[in-house]
Amino acid sequence: MSRSVSFALLVLAGIIPSISACTCLFHNPQQIFCKDDFAGAFRIExxxxxxxxxxxxxxxxxxxxxxxxxxxxxxxxLYAPTEIGAGCGVILNPDAYYVVSGYYYQKPGQLTQMGTSTCSLTTYFPNNPVPTYLPPDCDTTEVEIKSDRLVIS
Known part of the structure; x- marks a missing residue:
């Protein structure tokens, strides 16, 4: 009987972490860039x-x-989950540059928020990436691909 209990605990130990783990739909940087709601260059303050x-x-x-x-x-x-690992959280360094992608969150009566996670791009750059970063091309004819637009502030 103790063997079956040990086996059951072993099976549960293998299942529980996979249930709470962060699962990302896309893994290719171009897919992530093209399927997220936004992608931009930011300086973290x-x-x-x-x-x-x-x-x-x-x-x-x-x-x-x-x-x-x-x-x-x-x-x-820019909004990001705090829990690293299962919560898909990311840590961005202050006074650093990143190309970040993510999703918009709208709450009634508030400005639209930009959110990111480990499932989105958070690519570090030692200097301002705007002069050198070349964004990937996105096939905007695919239903899942968002429209491309370049806006420099």
Missing amino acids: DNGTVIDGIRVYEVDMLAMYRTVPIKNLDTEK
Whole structure:
């Protein structure tokens, strides 16, 4: 009987981590870039403030490489889960440059938020990437691909 109990515990130990693990749909950087709601170049200005399990970074948006149509966008903040691993959290370094992609979150009565996670791009650059970064081409005829648009602030 103890063998069957040990086996059951072993099986459960293998299942539980996979249930709570962060699972990303796309793994190719071009797919991630093209399927997220936005992709842009940012300078991270601080360590972020944690509010309800979300780290809110103050950012300077240097360029928006692609986006879906959106109104009332908060371009001064970037939101990321705090829990690394299962929670898909990311840590961005202050005073650093990143090309980041992610999704928009709309809450009634608030500006539209930009969110990112380990399932999105968070590519570090030692210097401002705007002069040198070449974004991938996206086939916007695919239903899942968002429209391309370049907006430099």
